[in-house]
Amino acid sequence: MLKKDIKCIVKTYYDALEEGKIFGRKCTACGHVEYPPYLACNLCGHLETEWVEISGKAMCNQILPPPLAFFEPTLKERVGDYWHGAVEPENSDESSAVLVNIIPSKLEEAIAKLPLEVRPVIVQHDDVKTVYWEFVDPSLRCTADTESETAADTADTAAAAAADGADFKDDPVAMAVIACAADAYGVDAATLTLNTNIREELANQSMKMIVMISEIEDELNVEISLRDAGTLLTIGDFVAAVKAKLE
Ligand SMILES: [Zn+2]
Missing domain, CATH: 2.40.50 (OB fold (Dihydrolipoamide Acetyltransferase, E2P))
Structure with missing residues (x-):
């Protein structure tokens, strides 16, 4: 394969994208399609391929x-x-x-x-x-509709938080986790409840979550692996995970 061929492939591919078309390379011998485009056929080894718009x-x-x-x-x-x-x-x-x-x-x-x-x-x-x-x-795809639903949910959650804020105020573990989350994400602790969804309401930013986890670990002397944390969605989930480790 020559360098000029590669450049031509890249240019043709991106020019097609400008027109909303996605191109692959189809093997003239066996019909196999290479996508992302590649000059030779990876299935039969044939060297001749031609442009084809992928379906x-x-x-x-x-x-x-x-x-x-x-x-x-x-x-x-x-x-x-x-x-x-x-x-x-x-x-x-x-x-x-x-x-x-x-x-x-x-x-x-x-x-x-x-x-x-x-x-x-x-x-x-x-x-x-x-x-x-x-x-x-x-049902697995986020659309403009589900985004606006999330915004409405957030408003509901904030209202609910104001209403039922008392039930975890006496729980030292919950209050410590909330303090760590507020600090890591730079938000007011008073706006957080056990139902606050960290991924959807606090912007799913991994660096901030890592900061929060390390603060929780220091504060409460527990270990939370990133693998475990990957399955936790709300403040309440973190509180439950910490309590499980403390038992
Ligand atoms: Zn082939």
């Missing part, structure tokens, strides 16, 4: 939980919450991909339903477009 049909075979330790904040800023996944376009091979428009609390449900149908989403980043994937199943 957009694809299966997600694997989902990797939110990458707490290797979190990419700039990607999150651009696309919102995301998971990594193994995506296999029709007639092509599986490759690693980014899943967008996900609902973080539905991770276990999504994993249980694998393999799941996904479709491409072309996102503009500065001056280039990038291909991500989203679930076809609307």
